[in-house]
Amino acid sequence: MEERDSDQDNKHNDDDHDDYEAVDIERLVRKEGRSNASSFLEREPLLRSRKNNTSQIAIVGANVYPIESLDYEIVENDLFKQDWRSRKKIQIFQYVVLKWTLACLIGLSTGLVAFFNNLAVENIAGFKLLMTSNLMLENRYIMAFVTFAGWNVALATCAAVLCAYIAPAAAGSGIPEVKAYLNGVDAHSILAPSTLFVKIFGSIFGVAAGFVVGKEGPMVHTGACIANLLGQGGSRKYHLTWKWLRYFKNDRDRRDLITCGAAAGVAAAFRAPVGGVLFALEEAASWWRSALLWRTFFTTAVVAVVLRSLMVFCQSGKCGLFGQGGLIMFDINSAVASYTAPDLVAVILLGIIGGIFGSLYNYLVDKVLRIYSIINERGPAYKVLLVISISLLTSCCAYGLPWFTGCVPCPAGLEEQCPTVGRSGNYKNFQCQPGHYNDLASLFLNTNDDAIRNLFSSRDAHEFHLSSLSLFFGAMFCLGIITYGIAIPSGLFIPVILAGASYGRVVGSILGSISDLDIGLFALLGAASFLGGTMRMTVSLCVILLELTNNLLMLPLVMLVLLISKTVADSFNKGVYDQIVKMKGLPYLEAHAEPYMRQLVAGDVVSGPLITFSGVEKVGNILHYLETTGHHGFPVIDEPPFTAAPELCGLVLRSHLLVLLKGKRFTKQKVLSGSDLLRRFHAYDFAKAGSGKGLKLEDLDIKQEEMDMYVDLHPITNTSPYTVIETMSLAKAAVLFREVGLRHLCVVPKTPGRPPIVGILTRHDFMAEHILGLYPDMKPQKHV
């Protein structure tokens, strides 16, 4: 093993024994310009171009992407213990109150933002569609198209400019990044206030511009951003420095808040509070405990109450064009939920189709994202241009395709006005004569929410022609794929539901003779199958769909279709979010250990050089290693004369060292000065500041004469780091690392008489790229 290590020393120069380090990365960001470094997607080709040299991928990845691991472990150092012992009952009470207050605030804010978002979209899009349809009524077809496309391009440009110039991290769905954050990977500025701002307004403009995108993914990201903002522990800039807030100055509590935020986002987007909790549990969170279930549930309950009250307020007509459509709730209560054997065959067929389409969709999204990343890499202007061209394409489709279908006479005995003239509605007149409507225009020239409601409708099986539905499915499938990845906030749920519901209706029309199921139910099952095929969630999707449609009687059918489509799709590729996480190079830790890890031991993947500090260390030494390495954790070794033989004292964090050095409580002699430090410092001084706000190396001002002085590291040394013996199977070490939520895992020697620590394992060391780079002859097996 020693030989191997020395072979690799050149490769593993300073990225080993630690994870992707923020310090190095921040320099990189400053050097390369912000917008360029903080969007991951555009760096992808760089990663790919070097892929031949497998062993460097992880390293390249580590230096290129501004990612930082999160510290979920409780740092049990002397300061913590002192603070712990002195903790009073009132503080515990304050903490509990604050915890629930924050959960409530997250729910409240997310609910308000979601409502504002819907209100804005409905009004902008409604105004645009009304203008277009009025012009068409006057037979000014070209003018109508110009207006329609002009509005779309203008709105799209707004969204793209915001996204490209202010917060590139706001592009896309955001769910993969939130998922990675909750797994312990903080991607740079992913939850920053600027991202939140762009996500909200970019999403409004993007959805109003008629893109085939949803607001659901962005809502999840928005919820997480809000939670992160509230969990910052106050802000010195805005003089929000209440003492209470500091309880949340750690990654552990922030993680819980962000889980609540993600759940609130889904709950707000779909008005599905239980679905939101389950989404957070099944898809977003990597660690979960019962207490969190309860808090998440409370947050989503607040969201539900807020949304309900605001919608009641709007029923009096004070909200402009905001109708019932704003917050989707597709009421297909009328559908009868009895089914027979032929129906089950139809459902199984739908599930299989959904699985195949879903995996194809994921495959194509991946390919398109890789192409887009080449374009996006060239600069913000190219991003905006790409958005404008996709917008024009979408406008052409939406306005052009309805010309290819004929007119349908209005059904008799409708309560609703048909065709809808002079207001937004479901029967679009388009080019037809009075008394007729264009079925395809009713789908295309509507908001996405209204289009879904039309597709789920069970009023009339012949409301939409088979050809129109097929055309609409094709358009949605393709537009959905090419729209995801452009520089606007774009959710995947709505495009998938649109495409799924339309082929569900197609299948329903074809099988109408053998199955008695309602055509609206077929649309719902189609949407479920396609969602299952792309996102690969089960329980949460099922509950979201049930809450959306408010009909529990079709539960077994929805379950069945989801199970089949997920099974079919899983045999081809991974879920779309996992795929994006992987493509962005975010080091996501899976819940299970990979089979090849059983053939290795922990000592096989650690590699030098390991930098350790002495219990009482020279200031100059510390500064030197802080400057020259990017490591975030350093083992502390107690040595003679303080102990009989060298022994592992614990682990000290870079951020804590910076605070300690800033405090300048140095001693001239190599003596234990811990008790003095314990009086001078308080545990909260070492609390983790919000992202980017912590002390930096440049903030230190160490004089030359202080370089030769000593500082006692014991008070800030975590004396209980998790350790594994070097002969521990790597698979078991990975399970420990993931289950306990670690950032550093110390590897200790098995045989006596060697230095007390062999190395440190970090997230990076468990990544397939790293391990397979070291041992290229190992084959990744499929896990069962």
Added chain:
Amino acid sequence: MEERDSDQDNKHNDDDHDDYEAVDIERLVRKEGRSNASSFLEREPLLRSRKNNTSQIAIVGANVYPIESLDYEIVENDLFKQDWRSRKKIQIFQYVVLKWTLACLIGLSTGLVAFFNNLAVENIAGFKLLMTSNLMLENRYIMAFVTFAGWNVALATCAAVLCAYIAPAAAGSGIPEVKAYLNGVDAHSILAPSTLFVKIFGSIFGVAAGFVVGKEGPMVHTGACIANLLGQGGSRKYHLTWKWLRYFKNDRDRRDLITCGAAAGVAAAFRAPVGGVLFALEEAASWWRSALLWRTFFTTAVVAVVLRSLMVFCQSGKCGLFGQGGLIMFDINSAVASYTAPDLVAVILLGIIGGIFGSLYNYLVDKVLRIYSIINERGPAYKVLLVISISLLTSCCAYGLPWFTGCVPCPAGLEEQCPTVGRSGNYKNFQCQPGHYNDLASLFLNTNDDAIRNLFSSRDAHEFHLSSLSLFFGAMFCLGIITYGIAIPSGLFIPVILAGASYGRVVGSILGSISDLDIGLFALLGAASFLGGTMRMTVSLCVILLELTNNLLMLPLVMLVLLISKTVADSFNKGVYDQIVKMKGLPYLEAHAEPYMRQLVAGDVVSGPLITFSGVEKVGNILHYLETTGHHGFPVIDEPPFTAAPELCGLVLRSHLLVLLKGKRFTKQKVLSGSDLLRRFHAYDFAKAGSGKGLKLEDLDIKQEEMDMYVDLHPITNTSPYTVIETMSLAKAAVLFREVGLRHLCVVPKTPGRPPIVGILTRHDFMAEHILGLYPDMKPQKHV
């Protein structure tokens, strides 16, 4: 520390460094008679009488209760590695197919059992009630009572005899035991086939006997038993020895199956597939992964489909008295779900009342259980007598109380026949003249399911008098408390729903003037509040209630009431299941570490004498320690001449040692014979047999001359046991132990030059009783 250890050596004679050992306990069971030792409840007074000597509680508990820890850790020994490397693709495929087949079978069986249960209950209870009501119609009131009470006593006696003489473990709800099992504690015969048999039939007789008990808890236990039976990996007795089945011969895969079983049980009891999954997740399971979510979901989907098809079959009238009532589904769709501020006040009030009643209920259940355990301890005959007396009391209440209320004239314009004469129905005539009905009799002289349906009914706000409802609430509250704990399978859901719904209706009647909410909705919210107050679940209860009532629009109100009642009740005491788990002395590991654990280190709680084996050990030595200790794991130390200095090789399990000794591959000299053993044995030889079926010490037949021979322990030594350094904070060790799901945790020394292992931590060492016994001056703090 050394001094402390020696002080305690006498106390910790042979229970230390290991968990509660099945071997010792089985002897105890044989000595004391089976029925006496395998029911935990009855041993409670013994435990209490010794409580003064705090440090012995755990030990007493350990020897008295037949409990065994489960091995969830993968034993990575040489045999496993050899097997792992040789694993073929077809085997992985077989494993996956088997996994899903078993999940399907569990769903199928649980669905069938649940249906059979309901069919039997509905027919028996229906027949009984019909006979009684026919006698009343002829004014033979005393004869009617004798018939009613006679039937009840007869059925109750059947249930009690089954329970007391055949499987005492089948008494009670079963949810606490399943919860403990999924936490890693296997209580003796808790999932045995005899328990399954008694659970099914005892539950049928018990519910049909008119006790205030439900079939929901028993269904969960039944589901878990079915899963355990299917996961036994075949049976040599019945010649089911398919090779495939052996893949499931380990605690890890069995745990997953039993989780599926528990979910299937809830799904079957309430026809709530999503609720079942969430119940398993929130209440039952201690470890959870995404893959399991999916499998559980599949199982409950199968249950839903099975139940639906059987109910469709019954609609044609082939199932006797089995009506819609069998599988509860309370349709209160008609209720309008709009609410205003005063309604919210009413809901908050209900939540608070529910919290207070709920915690009071838990308190009283605990007290009553302690009294009953004294009676039950005396023997099976006393158990049966107790059941008979409670049955008589229940009959008196059900038949006597309706006499105290007046008659209500039948409402006009009903579709239903009123009063119901000569058949089971909702308007019981009782003693009233024609055209009138007795409202209290409509609640009492019905099956529990029909009573709940009546309470949830929103037909007429004045259907039930306030006084009748209050009387009914009082009776249900008291009968529920005194019925749980007698020797019949008894669920807690139904009594709690009955009591909750009745006070909900009372509150609704009183607040009728200020709140516009439907009276049926009040009953639902009352049931929710009482459930929240006793069981302290949130999301799963919410979903179960929504699936029961098939109305999603009241979701926010149900959420609110659950949150409030749980919060209020949590400030008084623990949830009812946690309370029972604790009372039964099951060593349940909480998900969080207790605060006082932060003040201790791992080395503080381990205590000697530690028994270790050498890498190549003398057969006689092994046999001696297997005989004289109850330990289940022994550290293996590699010593010179095989290594330069003593070092920890790993951990060997008792069950594996027994198999190895049975194989008799001994050597005369102290040499490494591992490669020979690897050829002779196969990993499957060491697979864990079903409970009680493994090799026992008595099965070995070691001759005297073999005693001085050697055996190489390396092939069966788990070379990757999890370890902590002795100075690791106990809190962190506890987190590791719980999160990774361990049975043994090795404590290694910090300083060099000492033996390579200090001790072993087991579940027992993390129990509050043990730690506070060692350090009586530590105060358990409330965890936040």
